[in-house]
Amino acid sequence: MKKATHAQTRxxxxxxxxxxxxxxxxxxxxxxxxxxxxxxxxxxDLVEELIADGLVSEQGFGPSRGGKRPTLLAFNxxxxxxxxxDLSDELFRGALIDLRGRILKQIVLPLEGRIGGAAVELxxxxxxxxxxxxxRPLVGIGVASQGVVDYHQGYVIQAVRLNWRHVxxxxxxxxxxxxxxxxxxxxxxxALAEFAFCQKSQVRSLVLIKVGDGVSAGILLDGKLQFGxxxxxxxxxxxxxxxxxxxxxxxxxxxxxxxxxxxxxxxQARQIFNQRPDSLIVQRAASADQLTLEDVRFxxxxxxxxxxxxxxxxxxxxxxxxxxxxxxLNVHHIYIAGHLAxxxxxxxxIIRSKLNEHCLETLANQTLVExxxxxxxxxxxxxxxxxxxxKLGLV
Amino acid sequence: MKKATHAQTRxxxxxxxxxxxxxxxxxxxxxxxxxxxxxxxxxxDLVEELIADGLVSEQGFGPSRGGKRPTLLAFNxxxxxxxxxDLSDELFRGALIDLRGRILKQIVLPLEGRIGGAAVELxxxxxxxxxxxxxRPLVGIGVASQGVVDYHQGYVIQAVRLNWRHVxxxxxxxxxxxxxxxxxxxxxxxALAEFAFCQKSQVRSLVLIKVGDGVSAGILLDGKLQFGxxxxxxxxxxxxxxxxxxxxxxxxxxxxxxxxxxxxxxxQARQIFNQRPDSLIVQRAASADQLTLEDVRFxxxxxxxxxxxxxxxxxxxxxxxxxxxxxxLNVHHIYIAGHLAxxxxxxxxIIRSKLNEHCLETLANQTLVExxxxxxxxxxxxxxxxxxxxKLGLV
Numbered sequence: 001m002k003k004a005t006h007a008q009t010r011x012x013x014x015x016x017x018x019x020x021x022x023x024x025x026x027x028x029x030x031x032x033x034x035x036x037x038x039x040x041x042x043x044x045d046l047v048e049e050l051i052a053d054g055l056v057s058e059q060g061f062g063p064s065r066g067g068k069r070p071t072l073l074a075f076n077x078x079x080x081x082x083x084x085x086d087l088s089d090e091l092f093r094g095a096l097i098d099l100r101g102r103i104l105k106q107i108v109l110p111l112e113g114r115i116g117g118a119a120v121e122l123x124x125x126x127x128x129x130x131x132x133x134x135x136r137p138l139v140g141i142g143v144a145s146q147g148v149v150d151y152h153q154g155y156v157i158q159a160v161r162l163n164w165r166h167v168x169x170x171x172x173x174x175x176x177x178x179x180x181x182x183x184x185x186x187x188x189x190x191a192l193a194e195f196a197f198c199q200k201s202q203v204r205s206l207v208l209i210k211v212g213d214g215v216s217a218g219i220l221l222d223g224k225l226q227f228g229x230x231x232x233x234x235x236x237x238x239x240x241x242x243x244x245x246x247x248x249x250x251x252x253x254x255x256x257x258x259x260x261x262x263x264x265x266x267x268q269a270r271q272i273f274n275q276r277p278d279s280l281i282v283q284r285a286a287s288a289d290q291l292t293l294e295d296v297r298f299x300x301x302x303x304x305x306x307x308x309x310x311x312x313x314x315x316x317x318x319x320x321x322x323x324x325x326x327x328x329l330n331v332h333h334i335y336i337a338g339h340l341a342x343x344x345x346x347x348x349x350i351i352r353s354k355l356n357e358h359c360l361e362t363l364a365n366q367t368l369v370e371x372x373x374x375x376x377x378x379x380x381x382x383x384x385x386x387x388x389x390x391k392l393g394l395v
Numbered sequence: 396m397k398k399a400t401h402a403q404t405r406x407x408x409x410x411x412x413x414x415x416x417x418x419x420x421x422x423x424x425x426x427x428x429x430x431x432x433x434x435x436x437x438x439x440d441l442v443e444e445l446i447a448d449g450l451v452s453e454q455g456f457g458p459s460r461g462g463k464r465p466t467l468l469a470f471n472x473x474x475x476x477x478x479x480x481d482l483s484d485e486l487f488r489g490a491l492i493d494l495r496g497r498i499l500k501q502i503v504l505p506l507e508g509r510i511g512g513a514a515v516e517l518x519x520x521x522x523x524x525x526x527x528x529x530x531r532p533l534v535g536i537g538v539a540s541q542g543v544v545d546y547h548q549g550y551v552i553q554a555v556r557l558n559w560r561h562v563x564x565x566x567x568x569x570x571x572x573x574x575x576x577x578x579x580x581x582x583x584x585x586a587l588a589e590f591a592f593c594q595k596s597q598v599r600s601l602v603l604i605k606v607g608d609g610v611s612a613g614i615l616l617d618g619k620l621q622f623g624x625x626x627x628x629x630x631x632x633x634x635x636x637x638x639x640x641x642x643x644x645x646x647x648x649x650x651x652x653x654x655x656x657x658x659x660x661x662x663q664a665r666q667i668f669n670q671r672p673d674s675l676i677v678q679r680a681a682s683a684d685q686l687t688l689e690d691v692r693f694x695x696x697x698x699x700x701x702x703x704x705x706x707x708x709x710x711x712x713x714x715x716x717x718x719x720x721x722x723x724l725n726v727h728h729i730y731i732a733g734h735l736a737x738x739x740x741x742x743x744x745i746i747r748s749k750l751n752e753h754c755l756e757t758l759a760n761q762t763l764v765e766x767x768x769x770x771x772x773x774x775x776x777x778x779x780x781x782x783x784x785x786k787l788g789l790v
Contacts, residue, residue, distance in 0.1 A: 009404065205624055217723065226616060228725025229600055230761055238755035239722045240715075250755055320635075324719045327634045328612065330623025360633035360645055366625055 013038060014046050015393035018075075021056055022099075022394050026072035028062050047073060054079045054137075055392075075099070080137040083130050083179075084383035087123065087145040087162075088186035089212070094126040095377075096134050097384040099394070101197030103377060105133050115163040123169070124176055131177060139391055140180035141173055142383025144189030146214075148231050154183040157231060160249065161213075182386045186210065187234050188225050189382020190337050190372065191218025196385040196395040198373030205331050208372060209236070210379075211318065212338035213263060215256050221329070236325075237261075241317055256321060260314045262293060262339045269296045272306045280304040297342050311343060312350050319354025326359050326367050335372035337379070344371055408433060409441050410788035413470075416451055417494075417789050421467035423457050442468060449474045449532075450787075470494070475532040478525050478574075479778035482518065482540040482557075483581035484607070489521040490772075491529055492779040494789070496592030498772060500528050510558040515567065522572055534786055535575035536568055537778025539584030541609075545626050549578040552626060555644065556608070577781045581605065582629050583620050584777020585732050585767065586613025591780040591790040593768030600726050603767060604631070605774075606713065607733035608658060610651050616724070631720075632656075636712055651716060655709045657688060657734045664691045667701045675699040692737050706738060707745050714749025721754050721762050730767035732774070739766060 013036070020032050033043045050056040059074035077100045086093040095106040109126055111119065127141060147159025154170025156162075170181045184192075191208035208218045215237035219226040226233045237257035238250050245254025258264070270288040272279050280302050284295035299307040322334060336348060348369055356364045372378050389395035408431070415427050428438045445451040454469035472495045481488040490501040502524055509517055522536060542554025549565025551557075565576045579587075586603035603613045610632035614621040621628045632652035633645050640649025653659070665683040667674050675697050679690035694702040717729060731743060743764055751759045767773050784790035 219723070221616070221621060222619075224617075226724065229727040230725060230758075232725035232755070232758045232761075233723065235722045235725070235755050235758060236719070237722075238758075239719045240753035243752070252752070252756075321719070324631070324634045324716065325723060327630045327632075328614070328628065328720060328723065329621065330625060330627035330630070332624040357638070357647070358635035360627070360630050361647075363625075363627045363630060363633075366627075 010046075013042065014049065017043065017046050018050055018055060018392065019394060021050070021073055022075045025075040026059050026062070028070035028072055030070055032073075077102075078136060080139045081134055082139045082384040082387045083127060083134075083141040084380045084387075085123065085126060085141065085143045085145075086186065086189075086380040086383070087143065088210075088379050089146075092122055092126055093380050094130050095380050095384075096130055097381065099139075099388065099392075101193070101381050101384060103380070105130070106380070107133075115161075119162045119164070120167065120169070120172065124173070127173060127177055138179055140182070140387050141177065142189075142385070142387040143169060143173070143181065143183045144186045144379045144382040144386075145169065145183060146186055148235075149183055149185040149188075150231050151182070151184050151188070151225075151227055154181060156183065180387070180391055182383070182390050184382065184386050185216075185218070185227075185231070185234070186379050186382065187216040187218035187337075188227070189218070189386060190378045191220050191335075191382070192225060192385040192389065192395065193378050193381035194335050194337075194372050195220055195223070196388060197381055198378075203333050205329075206333040206335060207325060207329070207331050208335040208337055208378075209318070209322070210338035211260060211262075211336065211340040213261055215260055215318075215338075217325070219329070219331075221331070236321055239321065241320070256317060260317045265296060265310060265314060265340070266291065266293065268310045269299075269307060272310070276306050279306045281307060293339060293342065300343055300346060311347055314340070315347055315350030316354045319351040320358050322351060322355045322369070323358035323364070326355065326363050330363055330366075332366050332368060334367060334369045336369070337372040337375055341371045341375040347371075405441075408437065409444065412438065412441050413445055413450060413787065414789060416445070416468055417470045420470040421454055421457070423465035423467055425465055427468075472497075473531065475534045476529055477534045477779040477782045478522060478529075478536045479775045479782075480518065480521060480536065480538045480540075481581065481775040481778070482538065483605075483774050484541075487517055487521055488775050489525050490775050490779075491525055492776065494534075494783065494787075496588070496776050496779060498775070500525070501775070502528075510556075514557045514559070515562065515564070518564070519568070519571055522568060526572060533574055535577065535782050536572065537584075537780070537782040538564060538568070538576065538578045539581045539774045539777040539781075540564065540578060541581055543626050543630075544578055544580040544583075546577070546579050546583070546620075546622055549576060551578065575782070575786060577778070577785055579777065579781050580611075580613070580622075580626070580629070581774050581777065582611040582613035582732075583622070584613070584781060585773045586615050586730075586777070587620060587780040587784065587790065588773050588776035589730050589732075589767050590615055590618070591783060592776055593773070598728050600724075601728040601730060602720060602724070602726050603730040603732050603773075604713070604717070605733035606655060606657075606731060606735040608656055610655055610713075610733075612720070614724070614726075616726070631716055634716065636715070651712060655712045660691060660705060660709060660735070661686065661688065663705045664694075664702060667705070671701050674701045676702065688734060688737065695738055695741060706742055709735070710742055710745030711749045714746040715753050717746060717750045717764070718753035718759070721750065721758050725758055725761075727761055727763060729762060729764045731764070732767040732770055736766045736770040 033040045058071050061069040062072050078098050082097045084095050084097045090111045092109045096104040148157040155168040156164045169183045173181045187210045205221045217234035238255045240254050242254030246258040248255040248258045273288040280299040285291045352369050428435045453466050456464040457467050473493050477492045479490050479492045485506045487504045491499040543552040550563040551559045564578045568576045582605045600616045612629035633650045637649030641653040643650040643653045668683040675694040680686045
C-alpha cells in the first residue's frame, strides 16, 4: 500500500481515458466524461496529451444531441507496432503486431538443435529482421519463452530443452535494440493473449492449458496473471498421474507429461501404424517414422477407432487434472492451446466428459472448455499482450 | 478501472496511516511521514481523525533525535471489539474478539440436529448472548459458515448439512442487530485469519486446507482471497480420487471426501477396534461406538501400527491433491486445519511425503506444509479477520 499522489492520479486517469477510447472507438469527449465520471475540462486536457502522443486522433463527427455535432476520437490501431516472439517450440516465431493484435508480418526461424548462447543469437536475429521490416514506431519487444520465467526481472530462470539457466533475456535485448522488453512464460503469455485479443464478453478469469511438447497452464484470475511464489505456477505437467509409469525428465515416474503430449501421441500412433494395418493412418504415411501430427488428426476426424482410443486416454488424463483445477479455482473459462488443440472439438468432448465425471457437478456444468481462439498464433500474440498491458495499460 | 478522486485519495491515505500505526505501534508522526512518504501536515491532519474515532491515542514519548522528544501514537487494540462466529460444525461457536485477534469471551451452542430456520435461530441466539456480554463498541459481526457462500451479497448459497439454500444471513443479522455483518465460507475465513493474526513473516500467499467433516481449501493469493467465478473455489473435497469408490453425497463415487474426513477415520478406527484386539485403541474405549477422535489421536502418537496405516492412507490422498495444487499455484505456504489438524506434525509428515513424490521436486522443496497456528480457533477468528479487512482496511 503506497500513498496516492496527484501525478499517480493523472497517470491513472490518462490510462482510463485511453482504455475507453480503445474499447469504444470512435467516441466523443462528452461520452468519455460520462463514462469516466471525470470533468469535461479534465477529459479535454488529457485527450490532448494522447493526441500529441499519436495514440488517438480526431475522426469525423458524431450525431448532434441538440447542439453542435461532437468531434469523435479514434484509437490509432497502427500508431505503433509491437514485436511479439514465441520461443516455446523448435520453431522460433516472431511477428510485427498492431495494437489490436493483428499480425502484420511473421517470420519463422527453425531452432535446428541450437541451445544455450546459440539459441539466444537466433532470438537476436529474429528481432533484427523484424526491426528492419517495420516502418512505424515500435512499442517494444514482448517475448513468450518456454521454461520458468521471472517476469518481473525479465529473465529465464530455466528452460531445460534450450539448456538456458538464468538467461537475462530482457537485458540482452534491451542492450542490443534499445527498445522496452518484457519476457513471460509461454502459457502465461497465451492466457493473456486470449484475455486481451480473443474474447467476446466480460470474462475476467480464465485458465489456458497448453498441450504440446509439455503440459502447462496460464492462470488469469480477475484480470491478474498468477505467477506463483517463485514463478512456477501452471507447471501441471509434473503432477504424477501414474506412479508406476514412464520416467520423466524431472526425475519422477508417470508425470502428466509422460502420458499427454504430442510426443506420446505420435509414439503411440506409430505403434498403431506397425500393429494395425487396418488403421487409417497406414494409408497416410509411407512409414511409421514419417507419420505426422496432421496424419493422426486426419484419422481422428475420420473416427479411426485406434487413434480415437489414444486420444481418449490422453484426454482422460487432462480431464482429470481439469477436474482438480475446477474444484480448486472454480474458473468458468478454460481454453486448450498447443499442438493438441489441432484435434479440435472432438478432443474437447473427451476432456469434458472426464471433467464432468471427476468434478462437483454444479461446478463442472458452469465451466466452459474450448479450443483457444487462434491456436497457431496465440503464444506469439501473448508477448504483444504483455507489452500492451505494461507499456500502455490497455489490457 | 475507475477515476481516482481526492476523497478516495484521502480515504486511501487514512487507511495507510492506520495500518502503519497498527503494524508499528507505538510510532511517531514523523516516522509515519517517513514510511508513508506523506507530508507531515497531511499526517497530522489524518491522525487527528483517527484519534477522534478512538482507534488511535497518544501514548508517551519517543527518544529525542536532537530536538524535542516526539509524541508516540498507539493503536487501541480494544477500542472496539468484533463478534466472530464459526458455523462450520455441529457446535456453533461465537466469540468477542479484540482488534488483534485475541479472544475475550467465547460461547459454544450445540446444533443438536437443528436445520433450516431453527439453525438460523441458533445463530441469532449466539449473537444475542455475545452482544449482551460486550461492554465496548462493536465493529460488527463476522460469520464463517459452512457451505457455498456469496461473500459479496452476504448469503449462504447452499449448506447441505444445515439444509440452507439462499439464506440471506447478512440481511437477517443486520436487521436484527443493527450492526455491520460480513459472511464468508469457513475455509476462506480460516485462511484469512491465518494471514491476519498468525503469521510471523511477510507471507502474501497461502492455502489453508480444512480436513474435518469435509475437505475444502481457502486460497489467498497476493493478499487476495480467491472465491472463484461462482463462489465455488476451494471445493477440493469433490475431486474424484477413487472412481470405483464409495458413493458421495454429491452423487459421484470416490470423492476425496469419501476417503479423507473425520468420519472415515473414525469408521476405519472402529473396524480396527473390532478386528484387532492388540491395537492401542482397544484400551482407550469401552466399545467401538464410544471411540473418540482423541482416542485415535492418542494411538497415533503412540505409533499404533493399525491407526498409523489409516492415517497414511488419508494423508496420502491429501498429499496427492496438494501436489496438484502446488504444481498449479506454486504457493509456498500450506496450512492444515480442521479436526484432523489435531494429528499434528506426524500427520503433516505423511502428507508431505506424498507431496514430495507427486510434485515437481523444486516446487515441493520450496513449499512449507504445517498445521495452522490456532486450529481450535482459526475459523472463529476468520469472521473477525474479514471484518478487520472490510471495515477498517487493516488486513
